[in-house]
Structures are given as C-alpha cells and as structure tokens.
Amino acid sequence: MNKQAHINKLQRYLSQANSYEQWSEIAQTLDEALDHQQWKLDPYSDIYNFEVLSERMHALRNLRLENDLSGLSRALREGLHHDLGNMGDPRLYNQSYFGTKRLIDDYVDEVCIALRYLCDHPQSALLPAQKLDFFKAILLSYGRPALLMSGGASLGAFHLGAVKALWERDLLPQVIAGSSAGSIIAALLGTHTDEELPEFFDPNALSLKPWKWAGLLSGLRGKGFMEQRQLQETIRDYIGDYTMQEAFERTGRSVNISVSPVKHHQKERLLSGYTSPYLLMWSAALASCAVPTIFPPVQLQQKDETGQQSPYMPRLRWVDGSVVSDLPIERLRHLHDVNFSIVSQTNPHVVPFLKEEHEQSNKLHHLPARILKGELRFHGEAVFDYLRKNTTNSIVRQTSGQMYSLLSQSYKGDVTLSPRYKLKHYAGVLSNPSSEFISELMLQGERATWPRLAMINTHAKISKTLEQCISDLKKSVRAHRATLRVIA
Known part of the structure; x- marks a missing residue:
C-alpha cells in the first residue's frame, strides 16, 4: 500500500x-x-x-x-x-x-x-x-469559557455528545447557556452533579417523550399544535423542582437560559442565578422551548418564601429563546466574564449554512455566491426592521420582529460544533427520539468535539484550574472559620 x-x-x-x-x-x-x-x-x-x-x-x-x-x-x-x-x-x-x-x-x-x-x-x-x-x-x-447550546428540538441530542466529550476530558465549562432544546440540556447539567451525569450519556437509559399532538383545532385556536403539559412533565421529570440558585449550590454550574418576549415592547431575558435566583429551572426551560404556534407562550414560575410555587412576573408570557437570542454571548461576557465561547449549534435552519460557509471559506470561486447571500441577508434585515418599527398591524409587527431577530443574530462562537444532517434527521425534528436516533446524534456530537479539544484546552484549562482552586479555598475558609469559632 x-x-x-x-x-x-x-x-x-x-x-x-x-x-x-x-x-x-x-x-x-x-x-x-x-x-x-x-x-x-x-x-x-x-x-x-x-x-x-x-x-x-x-x-x-x-x-x-x-x-x-x-x-x-x-x-x-x-x-x-x-x-x-x-x-x-x-x-x-x-x-x-x-x-x-x-x-x-x-x-x-x-x-x-x-x-x-x-x-x-x-x-x-x-x-x-x-x-x-x-x-x-x-x-x-x-x-473563563462558556458552553452555549442552541435550539433544534429533538436534534438537540447532539448537545449531549458534545457535553460528554468535554466532560470526559475535564473541559466542561462552569458557565452553561441554552436556548430552546439547548435549555433542557443546560438545565440537566445545572441540576445534576458530576457523579450523576454519566447516566445521561447512555442513550438506552433515556426515555424522552416531549412530543404529543394536540390536534389541528388546538393549533388554530392559538393553543399550540403540541401538548405543552407533555413537554412540561418530561422536563420536570429530569430536572426536578430546583430554583436557579438551588441548582448552582448543588452543582457549582452557572446555568443561563434564553427566553424571548411575546409582545413587541418586551425585551428578551437571560434567566440565571444572578438575574432570577428563585425561578424554577424547569419553568425557564419550558418557556425557552415554547416554539411559537407549536406551543403556547409560558408564564414563568418561582418558589416563594414558603417554598410554594407561584407566578414570576405574572403579567408576562415568554416563548422560544432561539427567536431573539439563540446564543447570548454578549450578555455572558457581562455576567460571567466569559472570553471564549464553545457553541453547539443544532438549529436545522442554521446548520446547512454553517457547513457550506466552512467548506467555501477558502475557495475564491465561491466568493460571488457568498457576496450575494450577504446582500440578501442585509436587505432582508432592513425590510423586517422597517416593518417591525413602522407597521400598525400587531401580527405583522410581531412576525417581522421575530424574522428580524432570526436574520440579525450570530449563530457561531469561537469554536462552533455542528452535526451533518440527513433527510431522516429533518423528518425527526418534532418526533419523540428513539434510543438509536439519540445514539447517532450523540456520536456526531462527540466526533465534532474531539478535533477541537486541543484549542478548547488552551483556552479553558487555566480557567478550570482557577475555578477548582477557588472551590477548594472556599472549603478551607469555611473550615478556618469553624476552627476560630471553636477556639473562641
């Protein structure tokens, strides 16, 4: 040979x-x-x-x-x-x-x-x-680094593979962000310790049944084509009733979940232990997964002073975090001093363009097509920006605002991990995933991550060591104070 x-x-x-x-x-x-x-x-x-x-x-x-x-x-x-x-x-x-x-x-x-x-x-x-x-x-x-996981419905199983590859090399960031499907994985990481995580890396042990058809009439009435209760029960079964603050105290991971506004005068929110410490984690993930028309908007829930569930910002409703802020990188920079972003991108409308852009990046003969796409995106943003600001029709204004957000936001990070979809993957976006479907996408997630581990290690290992030192020193401080109290 x-x-x-x-x-x-x-x-x-x-x-x-x-x-x-x-x-x-x-x-x-x-x-x-x-x-x-x-x-x-x-x-x-x-x-x-x-x-x-x-x-x-x-x-x-x-x-x-x-x-x-x-x-x-x-x-x-x-x-x-x-x-x-x-x-x-x-x-x-x-x-x-x-x-x-x-x-x-x-x-x-x-x-x-x-x-x-x-x-x-x-x-x-x-x-x-x-x-x-x-x-x-x-x-x-x-x-420090952060892991950001996009939307993608059932295709979000890819995130689990990326997480597994990072966790096994001790490179899983302490700061985790997720929107839509990514918010569920982020919430899993935020509520389960390192000792508990391996059970989620076994596709045969996962029983994910988030999708249940609600009927055509339900969708036409604005209540969603899918049963939201089914999704809520699935999320709650895996995440439990931890608040954002309780989850951080349990795992040390800072979870951040994106939600998008329903009304045009609302602002998108990044829900975290800093901004919403008493918010129930499952409630944030449910809202972030509320794809418009597929699920109805969500009222967030919190734990009150007595430990009971009660509405959080009761006048407001929230939908899919991917609509306005799929990857809240700038907000994470301000909240957590993030300077390196690892993005697991599974949105079915984004992945094909990421792959194409990567393959064409160094090919001069593809330059005209790239310029044309850039022009179309630029003018598309301008049209929807004008409509969202100037139209009086509330439906057109809301739809234009969502389309503007989808076109104008960035879908990449310093490292971007993405799968290679086939037709069967697109067909399974809104279906309950089988163990075989999950296993295949998880392996894709691992394979996409392995070649990037060297670069991630350079950016993340020192931060991880600092975080581990801080964790150990906090224990030493508590022990030192306890000793002083005994002496006193």
Whole structure:
C-alpha cells in the first residue's frame, strides 16, 4: 500500500472512530505519517509569539522550584493573560490532527501547576480568605469559557455528545447557556452533579417523550399544535423542582437560559442565578422551548418564601429563546466574564449554512455566491426592521420582529460544533427520539468535539484550574472559620 492510500485509509478510520481513545490513536498515527510531529516540536511560528510564551513558562517554573511564593504570586497576578502571545489562534490548531505546538501545551501545564502549587502550599503568608480573594481576582482578570447550546428540538441530542466529550476530558465549562432544546440540556447539567451525569450519556437509559399532538383545532385556536403539559412533565421529570440558585449550590454550574418576549415592547431575558435566583429551572426551560404556534407562550414560575410555587412576573408570557437570542454571548461576557465561547449549534435552519460557509471559506470561486447571500441577508434585515418599527398591524409587527431577530443574530462562537444532517434527521425534528436516533446524534456530537479539544484546552484549562482552586479555598475558609469559632 502506498503512502497516500495509507493516509486515506487512516482518514476514513478517523471519521468512523467510536471513542476518544480510538480517535486520538488514529489522529496521532496520521500526524506521524504526514510528518506533523516535527511541526509540533518546533516552537517557531509567525502566528504566535513563541518567545514570550517560552520566557513566561521558564520564569514561572524557576519561581516555583525556588519556592519563591511572593514572586510567583506577583508573576501570576500581573502576568497571566488570556490568549498570551496569540497562542489561541485557530490556525495553530489546523496544522495537525492531534494537538498543537508542544510549547503551548507546556506553557498551559506550567501555569496550572503554578496555580495549584500556590493554592495548596501550606507555608503561604496569606490566610485562606486572602488567598481566596487573590484567586478570584485572577479569574476575574483572566476570564473563563462558556458552553452555549442552541435550539433544534429533538436534534438537540447532539448537545449531549458534545457535553460528554468535554466532560470526559475535564473541559466542561462552569458557565452553561441554552436556548430552546439547548435549555433542557443546560438545565440537566445545572441540576445534576458530576457523579450523576454519566447516566445521561447512555442513550438506552433515556426515555424522552416531549412530543404529543394536540390536534389541528388546538393549533388554530392559538393553543399550540403540541401538548405543552407533555413537554412540561418530561422536563420536570429530569430536572426536578430546583430554583436557579438551588441548582448552582448543588452543582457549582452557572446555568443561563434564553427566553424571548411575546409582545413587541418586551425585551428578551437571560434567566440565571444572578438575574432570577428563585425561578424554577424547569419553568425557564419550558418557556425557552415554547416554539411559537407549536406551543403556547409560558408564564414563568418561582418558589416563594414558603417554598410554594407561584407566578414570576405574572403579567408576562415568554416563548422560544432561539427567536431573539439563540446564543447570548454578549450578555455572558457581562455576567460571567466569559472570553471564549464553545457553541453547539443544532438549529436545522442554521446548520446547512454553517457547513457550506466552512467548506467555501477558502475557495475564491465561491466568493460571488457568498457576496450575494450577504446582500440578501442585509436587505432582508432592513425590510423586517422597517416593518417591525413602522407597521400598525400587531401580527405583522410581531412576525417581522421575530424574522428580524432570526436574520440579525450570530449563530457561531469561537469554536462552533455542528452535526451533518440527513433527510431522516429533518423528518425527526418534532418526533419523540428513539434510543438509536439519540445514539447517532450523540456520536456526531462527540466526533465534532474531539478535533477541537486541543484549542478548547488552551483556552479553558487555566480557567478550570482557577475555578477548582477557588472551590477548594472556599472549603478551607469555611473550615478556618469553624476552627476560630471553636477556639473562641
């Protein structure tokens, strides 16, 4: 077998891998066959400032080995910057099948070792509370990643695969956002601990029955073509009756759920523990899944002072979060200091264009078609923007507003994971998914994520280490205060 035939065979096997271990072994074999290893071992590249990374790495290592806690603290507090030297540039992660420059991995590892060393060192002059404030300040300055999951109805099973791939490599962000179908997965993550998550990665253990036909008459009356109670019971069975705040206290994950307004003078909302701590999580997910005409608008529910369920903002109703804010990246930047977005995109009306755009991005002969599509989108936005602002008919105004939002919002992140749909997938959008359907989409989610793990690791590992240090130090602070109370 000649070299090219061998490479083609390996590429085919790579696309068919059924586990990360299998995928990584084939990817590394491909890198060896294509002589990519030398590129990874050589730190030089004009894409990033390798000299800055090398200097910083050796400085941190020397301070740690010399046990210079004061110098190490100062170096981390002043010199730890996200995307230092442009090390997160996507081009550095497209040169090989597995990983990137060894220097980048070594730098990230050294920073994480230094952070843990400082966090765990018993001889630090800082009290636990002071050390906690120190690490919080670094995280605030450095920023953190977020996982955002789009709508997509039953196609949202893809999200579970992406989550599984991230969770298994300890790269699942603490900040999670979801709209429509993505809100259900976000709520699952927000209400279940790491020990409980594996049960949701087994397609045979999932029994998802969210769809039940309500009848043509129900739809024509504006009550939705699908039974909302069926969806509510499905969501509530898996999520329980946790509030946003209770969920965060249970798992440490910050869940954010998008909902869209019904009336034109309302604003979209991002529901989270910060903005709506007493809101019932299942209620937020139900509202975010209320696709107009498919389901009726939803009145949100909260826990009152007595622990009983009561209406939240009782005069208002809410619908599908994807309509206005499928991916609330800007809001997450303000609420959670997010500086890197991992997007799992499954919207059936978006995915084909993402795939086409990716395939055409470097092909000059596709430029006219891309320009034409850009012009059509621009003029479409202008038309619907005019109608939503100037028409007096409430139905036209509302519909125009929704169409404007669908056209004007962005559907991509710093890393965008998306499936490859076939006709059968579109046919199953509004059907109760079988275990086989879920399994297939989950595997697609994993396969889409594995090649992006190196880039995600560069952006996320330091933030994850900071978050783990903060969690450990909070426990130390509580223990220290308990000791002081006993002494007193």
